[in-house]
Amino acid sequence: MSADASLVASEVTFGYDQPLLREISLRIEPGQCVALIGANGAGKTTLLRILGGLLPPQSGSVLFAGREVGSLSPAERTAALGYLPQRSPRAAGFAVHEIVLMGLYSLLPARGWEGRTEWLAVGRALRRVRVEHLLRRSFATLSGGEQRRVLLARALVAGPAILLLDEPLAALDPGFVLEFTATLAALKAQGVALVVSTHRLSFVEALADAVIVLQRGRVLDHGDPEAVLQPELLNDAYGTDQFTAGGRA
Amino acid sequence: MSPPVTARRRRARIVVLSGTLLAGALLVGPLVGATDIDLGAVWSDPFDWAGNPAAAIFFMARLPRVLLAALVGGSLALAGATYQSLLRNPLASPYTLGVTAGASLMTFLVIRFLPGSGLAEFTVPGAALAGALATTMLVMVLATRTGGTPPTVLLLAGVTLNFTIGAAVLLVQYFADYTATARMVRWMMGDLEGATYRLLAVLFVASLPVWVLLLRCGRTFNLMSLGLEEAQAHGIDAGRATRRGLLLASWLTGVAVAVAGPVGFVGILVPHAVRLVGGVDYRVVLPGALLGGAGFLVVCDVLARVAIRPVELPIGVLTACLGGPFFLFLLLRRGFARD
Amino acid sequence: MTSSELSWRVALAGLFALLLAPASGLRAQVPQRVASLVPAATEVLFAIGAGGRVVGVGDYDDYPEAVEALPRLGGLVDPNLEGILAVRPDFVVIDPAQRSLAAQLEGVGIRVYPFATGSIQEMLQHARSLGRELDVDAGAAQVVSRVADGLASVAASVAGRPSPQVLVVFGRRPGSFAELWVSGGVGFLHDVIELAGGRNVFADIARPSFKSGLEGVLSRAPDVVIEALVEDARAATVRAEWRALPGFAGVKVVAIDSRWALRPSPRVVRLATEVADALHPGRSR
Numbered sequence: 029m030s031a032d033a034s035l036v037a038s039e040v041t042f043g044y045d046q047p048l049l050r051e052i053s054l055r056i057e058p059g060q061c062v063a064l065i066g067a068n069g070a071g072k073t074t075l076l077r078i079l080g081g082l083l084p085p086q087s088g089s090v091l092f093a094g095r096e097v098g099s100l101s102p103a104e105r106t107a108a109l110g111y112l113p114q115r116s117p118r119a120a121g122f123a124v125h126e127i128v129l130m131g132l133y134s135l136l137p138a139r140g141w142e143g144r145t146e147w148l149a150v151g152r153a154l155r156r157v158r159v160e161h162l163l164r165r166s167f168a169t170l171s172g173g174e175q176r177r178v179l180l181a182r183a184l185v186a187g188p189a190i191l192l193l194d195e196p197l198a199a200l201d202p203g204f205v206l207e208f209t210a211t212l213a214a215l216k217a218q219g220v221a222l223v224v225s226t227h228r229l230s231f232v233e234a235l236a237d238a239v240i241v242l243q244r245g246r247v248l249d250h251g252d253p254e255a256v257l258q259p260e261l262l263n264d265a266y267g268t269d270q271f272t273a274g275g276r277a
Numbered sequence: 278m279s280p281p282v283t284a285r286r287r288r289a290r291i292v293v294l295s296g297t298l299l300a301g302a303l304l305v306g307p308l309v310g311a312t313d314i315d316l317g318a319v320w321s322d323p324f325d326w327a328g329n330p331a332a333a334i335f336f337m338a339r340l341p342r343v344l345l346a347a348l349v350g351g352s353l354a355l356a357g358a359t360y361q362s363l364l365r366n367p368l369a370s371p372y373t374l375g376v377t378a379g380a381s382l383m384t385f386l387v388i389r390f391l392p393g394s395g396l397a398e399f400t401v402p403g404a405a406l407a408g409a410l411a412t413t414m415l416v417m418v419l420a421t422r423t424g425g426t427p428p429t430v431l432l433l434a435g436v437t438l439n440f441t442i443g444a445a446v447l448l449v450q451y452f453a454d455y456t457a458t459a460r461m462v463r464w465m466m467g468d469l470e471g472a473t474y475r476l477l478a479v480l481f482v483a484s485l486p487v488w489v490l491l492l493r494c495g496r497t498f499n500l501m502s503l504g505l506e507e508a509q510a511h512g513i514d515a516g517r518a519t520r521r522g523l524l525l526a527s528w529l530t531g532v533a534v535a536v537a538g539p540v541g542f543v544g545i546l547v548p549h550a551v552r553l554v555g556g557v558d559y560r561v562v563l564p565g566a567l568l569g570g571a572g573f574l575v576v577c578d579v580l581a582r583v584a585i586r587p588v589e590l591p592i593g594v595l596t597a598c599l600g601g602p603f604f605l606f607l608l609l610r611r612g613f614a615r616d
Numbered sequence: 617m618t619s620s621e622l623s624w625r626v627a628l629a630g631l632f633a634l635l636l637a638p639a640s641g642l643r644a645q646v647p648q649r650v651a652s653l654v655p656a657a658t659e660v661l662f663a664i665g666a667g668g669r670v671v672g673v674g675d676y677d678d679y680p681e682a683v684e685a686l687p688r689l690g691g692l693v694d695p696n697l698e699g700i701l702a703v704r705p706d707f708v709v710i711d712p713a714q715r716s717l718a719a720q721l722e723g724v725g726i727r728v729y730p731f732a733t734g735s736i737q738e739m740l741q742h743a744r745s746l747g748r749e750l751d752v753d754a755g756a757a758q759v760v761s762r763v764a765d766g767l768a769s770v771a772a773s774v775a776g777r778p779s780p781q782v783l784v785v786f787g788r789r790p791g792s793f794a795e796l797w798v799s800g801g802v803g804f805l806h807d808v809i810e811l812a813g814g815r816n817v818f819a820d821i822a823r824p825s826f827k828s829g830l831e832g833v834l835s836r837a838p839d840v841v842i843e844a845l846v847e848d849a850r851a852a853t854v855r856a857e858w859r860a861l862p863g864f865a866g867v868k869v870v871a872i873d874s875r876w877a878l879r880p881s882p883r884v885v886r887l888a889t890e891v892a893d894a895l896h897p898g899r900s901r
Binding site (some may be wrong): 309311325327328333338342348399400401454456459460463464466469470472473529577582586587588589590591 | 826829834862
């Protein structure tokens, strides 16, 4: 991963009838973990999708290594940015290895089939998230946490520099949360940049180098988690008055 | 760690399996029929149909039917697999979006208002095809107006059209006289008879490019069947892929229904049968459906012609008789409901 | 038994007598207002001389001309109960399949007559039976003997002649031989063919009608094809289509009008004559 493999968003704006994102600017360096927090509807998912090149911004730009993500070919984008969506798919009968392999589809030649290289990549990805033993299992039979890991493997299989994760810890039990956090920490140690939207503030404190707080499409605050995650700010961000100096979600 | 059986190898297996079924059916099909003919006599003078009744039966009454069955069966099964992927519904069939309703309406209008039309050979099929395509367009427009192309919207639009056009069909049937109504009812049963080699050639030319285009969509359908978000996450324009796929599948269905009437069960069942044997990867299911559907319908046609010969059973009855129990088996099979 | 108990029984008996009397009285009355939902029955009614009493006919009725002026009362699957009641019939001829209609009519005291369309014999039996019901026995007897004589004369005129093989076609998809429905060895049209000196190629199939593939038709090699058409205008096309089949170049193609030729009515003599003329051109009448 080269030093300029950073993701830079400038003045990104997006909305339908109402604006969902207003002039968001941020920068993610290689190996950094940036957390996106905010109330539901603040624009976290939209921002992640725009960062991943899945949605074109209405104004502003997102550059990866100096190039517009929207102008990257599917193959280039897969190799650069991994995306873990919020919801697990109803994977109608596919096996784990088939799901992970789909992460490589855009890298296969037009009429080509997967070969040894691809299988090795699948195996590597599954090992990185410590679920290689699930290789032949049917995806639909896995637990929520296992499925999440497999999808993470899929996001990783093309060896991207940056991972975009949309609420990866949602609905996982505490055991899985800890395991998943450990996995992400290991990835971060390997130099993968992580952009994680989450509601779990403890995760943010544990792993994030920087946190961006979104409120109704705008950046409310950003910076070092310890400094940013103060009760008044959290109350403002989440529209409540329950955050106190002692309690944390 | 060694890779499991690769998709490529599974596809090869499925192609060989279904291809063999098809080849066998194509071979046996023209050899049996409502009567017994002397095959030696057929080949002694194969082109003198007027003077050689055995050859006439073989080349005029049997072979075109067998070929038509293969064409229609393959197209319907491939279309069905496409619908099941894009609508993300295992119960989707080529008729879910109202294609048959549109084809029926146009056919019945022709039967009612142009009973003795001179352009006969292409009038009814032409009308049916026009109706089928018009309905598909209508579904697309309806869906785009009301909410884009996620499957639920499309399904709703299709169901709506099915009911509405179905009502119109009933109305036309009601106001037609007895003979016209009888003809309409017979059309609905489906019929593989009546194909000339010229029509078969037209059908083949009209279907082959669409087959090729759809067969290439294996990866896309894999991704689409996981969900719109999933597909988009992998760089697929889900809306465009859906529209394109549905149009192609509707074209195949329209062409099939135009010539053979609405033959049921093939489109919904054959893809499931292929999945049972070859797995859910669409790169395997699509070619399997094309070949397997063709073989299946040829077998059904043979049974329809031979079971109580010389009386013929409507093809729809055969597909239902073979297909129904299989579908029951699928339903009862552990895990199907979960997929 | 006390006198009060006795008087109760007498009163009850008297009540029953009162109730029964009108019913038997109805039975004794000859129907004066007749409705008919079956086209064949309508023709029979007019033929036997009860035409003047017909006050309403079915949607598909077209013969004789007098029916054009009469109110339409619905078809086989959709009889119009209100319309029927509006013409105040006391006798309604229905199809045996119209059971719920029968129940409704009988419920309001209207006499119902099921007319099953089947063979010529059945039609003649109905003629006699209707003649009895409507008190036109003489007219009925005339019709029966006219038809019987007419058919006998046709049969006689073709006796001893070799019977051509005849294929009877009820319908097919225009321009092709798909959806081909033909007559088996049972039924009205089959009877007419046999009577007119022809031999039904599918006489061995015990069904009035069934679907046949092209193979069945080619293998049975008929000499004559009789097809029921919607309009005469297409007869030439139809002829050309049949003759284009291999081995059918010399086949005679006879078009009959599906509107009346498929209906067992007193006009069967005309149908039999036409068919006999087509099958045996040189016969003497």
